[in-house]
Amino acid sequence: LQEDLFQIVTFANNNDDNFTKNILKSLLGKIFKDNSQTRQALEIYNDQITYFSKEKMALGALLNWYLISDATLITDGPYAAQEIAMQALEVAENPKIDNYFFAVLLKMVIAKAAITLSDLDTAKMYIETAIETAKTYNMNDLLSRLYLMYGKYFQEAGLVESDMQGEYLNGAVRMYSKATELVKLTRNNTVHIE
Numbered sequence: 001l002q003e004d005l006f007q008i009v010t011f012a013n014n015n016d017d018n019f020t021k022n023i024l025k026s027l028l029g030k031i032f033k034d035n036s037q038t039r040q041a042l043e044i045y046n047d048q049i050t051y052f053s054k055e056k057m058a059l060g061a062l063l064n065w066y067l068i069s070d071a072t073l074i075t076d077g078p079y080a081a082q083e084i085a086m087q088a089l090e091v092a093e094n095p096k097i098d099n100y101f102f103a104v105l106l107k108m109v110i111a112k113a114a115i116t117l118s119d120l121d122t123a124k125m126y127i128e129t130a131i132e133t134a135k136t137y138n139m140n141d142l143l144s145r146l147y148l149m150y151g152k153y154f155q156e157a158g159l160v161e162s163d164m165q166g167e168y169l170n171g172a173v174r175m176y177s178k179a180t181e182l183v184k185l186t187r188n189n190t191v192h193i194e
Contacts, residue, residue, distance in 0.1 A: 151175035
């Protein structure tokens with residue numbers, strides 16, 4: 001896939017298709033991140049965010065802000081990732097842009113970082129608002145991922161011994177079941193495996 005992307009990027013470049021070239025470069029960065037080359041991926045994302053911001057292409061910019069915030073969880077930790085994701089979320093929720101898809105993805109990064117920091121109240125707030133948006137706009141694939149994340153939230157909360165421990169662990173089971181049901185509809189094998 002990496003070699004194919006290089007060839008397609010070259011083809012798009014030779015045909016002056018800058019949008020396609022830069023979107024595919026972002027995807028190439030994602031491949032690097034998935035292959036544990038996160039620093040190299042961040043270099044690519046930063047180049048792409050510069051291009052898309054200069055050209056005032058919100059879709060490409062939001063894609064790269066999401067990818068940067070997600071990669072920053074690995075390279076610079078949850079505080080830095082949250083900061084980047086929150087700034088990008090402001091852009092995604094700006095009435096001129098109003099991109100619900102990236103708003104949900106960015107809220108997921110913020111929630112993931114909050115869970116890492118054991119800030120479960122913040123995690124819950126962002127997960128629940130993302131779930132509402134995903135339900136409203138029938139984003140079933142993201143919704144299944146959100147239920148999976150909510151299950152992890154309940155699991156984390158259930159690790160602490162308390163009067164609510166059983167409720168939290170039952171909540172985790174319910175969320176994992178909801179995610180499983182949605183995966184049957186979306187047929188997303190990656191989420192199914194998770």
